[in-house]
Amino acid sequence: MNEISASLGLAGELIAAGDARLAAIVGLSLRVSLTATLLSCVLGMPLGALLSVGRFPGRRTLIVLTNGFMGLPPVVVGLIVYLLLSRAGPLGSFGLLFTPAAMIVAQTVLITPIIAALTRQVIEDEWREYREQLRSLGARRVRVARTLLWNARFSLTTAALAGFGRAIAEVGAVMIVGGNIDGVTRVMTTTIALETSKGDLPLALALGAILIGVVLAINTGAYLFKQWAERRWG
Amino acid sequence: MGGWLQLENLGLTEGGVRIVADVTLEIGAGRTAILGPNGAGKSTLLRLMHGLLKPSAGRVAWPQPLSQGMVFQRPVMLRSSALANIEYGLALRGHAPDERRRRAQAALERVGLPELAGRQAKRLSGGEQQRVALARAWALEPQVLFLDEPTASLDPLSSREVERIVGEIAAAGTKIVMTTHNLGQARRMADEIVFIEGGRLLEQTPAAEFFRQPRTDAAREFIREEIG
Numbered sequence A: 001m002n003e004i005s006a007s008l009g010l011a012g013e014l015i016a017a018g019d020a021r022l023a024a025i026v027g028l029s030l031r032v033s034l035t036a037t038l039l040s041c042v043l044g045m046p047l048g049a050l051l052s053v054g055r056f057p058g059r060r061t062l063i064v065l066t067n068g069f070m071g072l073p074p075v076v077v078g079l080i081v082y083l084l085l086s087r088a089g090p091l092g093s094f095g096l097l098f099t100p101a102a103m104i105v106a107q108t109v110l111i112t113p114i115i116a117a118l119t120r121q122v123i124e125d126e127w128r129e130y131r132e133q134l135r136s137l138g139a140r141r142v143r144v145a146r147t148l149l150w151n152a153r154f155s156l157t158t159a160a161l162a163g164f165g166r167a168i169a170e171v172g173a174v175m176i177v178g179g180n181i182d183g184v185t186r187v188m189t190t191t192i193a194l195e196t197s198k199g200d201l202p203l204a205l206a207l208g209a210i211l212i213g214v215v216l217a218i219n220t221g222a223y224l225f226k227q228w229a230e231r232r233w234g
Numbered sequence B: 001m002g003g004w005l006q007l008e009n010l011g012l013t014e015g016g017v018r019i020v021a022d023v024t025l026e027i028g029a030g031r032t033a034i035l036g037p038n039g040a041g042k043s044t045l046l047r048l049m050h051g052l053l054k055p056s057a058g059r060v061a062w063p064q065p066l067s068q069g070m071v072f073q074r075p076v077m078l079r080s081s082a083l084a085n086i087e088y089g090l091a092l093r094g095h096a097p098d099e100r101r102r103r104a105q106a107a108l109e110r111v112g113l114p115e116l117a118g119r120q121a122k123r124l125s126g127g128e129q130q131r132v133a134l135a136r137a138w139a140l141e142p143q144v145l146f147l148d149e150p151t152a153s154l155d156p157l158s159s160r161e162v163e164r165i166v167g168e169i170a171a172a173g174t175k176i177v178m179t180t181h182n183l184g185q186a187r188r189m190a191d192e193i194v195f196i197e198g199g200r201l202l203e204q205t206p207a208a209e210f211f212r213q214p215r216t217d218a219a220r221e222f223i224r225e226e227i228g
């Protein structure tokens, strides 16, 4: 108990002092996970929309796969991306392993199925509501997917947030493909894991507090935005 | 067979329920009203004609292909402005942006709502949405316009206004097929009445004759009930 309060005190001091090392770690975490979320939205949202309104062979299989891949274990994703990016792997020539880019790739693989599956659910409801109207106006399926994505833009923030939450909180994938290199690929979660195992609890706790704070702040912001948008747009 | 739309032994069964059963008719009039009690299958018949539902028996035949539009009983608005909702259909047909804007504005004026152009369509009242939906369908200048209870949620004044607009659209050559509960409206607006009940066609009669002397007991009963 004493140790926790002492550590929390130190954590508070670190945060208050704007510790440069801490700031770098938090910054990298945000950069990696926000970029991965953005990429996953670009890939996963159109995929999810096409899965709900499209008619093509393999659609059912893809639906089952995206649903199943929502729960991919981060360490396994890390391992697969590691094999792909390692010197001998098919994508080894890009030299991405142990860089932030590799971490972005791994997190993108991890959360694209989440965003695609959640998008599919949202767009399926929209499709039920708009199907006849859009067909009557003469919209073809790809256009319908585009229209409904834009139409559901506010509901879809929830899908993006779910993806971001998963990305920023995971350890396994970034640990394996990033290597947790000090000053290069060390993010909040990997640092927490490392510092805890070394016994440096204040830094670990400070990062834990910041991690929770960041997730809360982003969710609150998104929630307020959605409320505002729904009041404005109905 | 001079009709522009022919239904041949049309049937629709959904989950074991026969919603439309063996309807054979030919529509040749400029303004047709489909009448019948709640659940008769009026909306379903319009959807079948418009090609939104696939018949489980028979067929819908268009001797000449005609462009079609439809206003639904419950209009569905996209999450954007009233004007953008109307422009959307025009965009699907490949009209240039300034052309879209011009035609959408003209359509809104046509239904008497030019001041609502910038308003969020989903936040408009039911009656306003219904008129925007009419503008959206009309802006595409269809050769055939299906209207499913176009005045169901309108006040008497707006109803008359919509009747007048539809009359103008029909006078300009667009063929109208509409459903309604309102006998007065059918009398004012239709050349021909199609009366259905329980998914079956009971009679197809010129409007004047239908109201003077319906051919079936069911229609006579329906008219008596509706007039009260």
Ligand SMILES: Nc1ncnc2c1ncn2[C@@H]1O[C@H](COP(=O)(O)OP(=O)(O)OP(=O)(O)O)[C@@H](O)[C@H]1O
Pocket (backbone or CB within 6 Å): B014, B015, B017, B019, B036, B037, B038, B039, B040, B041, B042, B043, B044, B045, B073
């Ligand atoms: N997809 C469906 N599955 C099962 N039953 C259906 C389906 N669609 C419609 N029905 C039923 O078919 C019947 C006809 O419905 P429809 O909406 O065409 O009636 P309507 O004449 O337009 O009625 P209203 O005057 O209330 O608008 C109703 O009994 C309805 O419950």
Ligand SMILES: [Mg+2]
Pocket (backbone or CB within 6 Å): B042, B043, B044, B073, B148
């Ligand atoms: Mg109906």
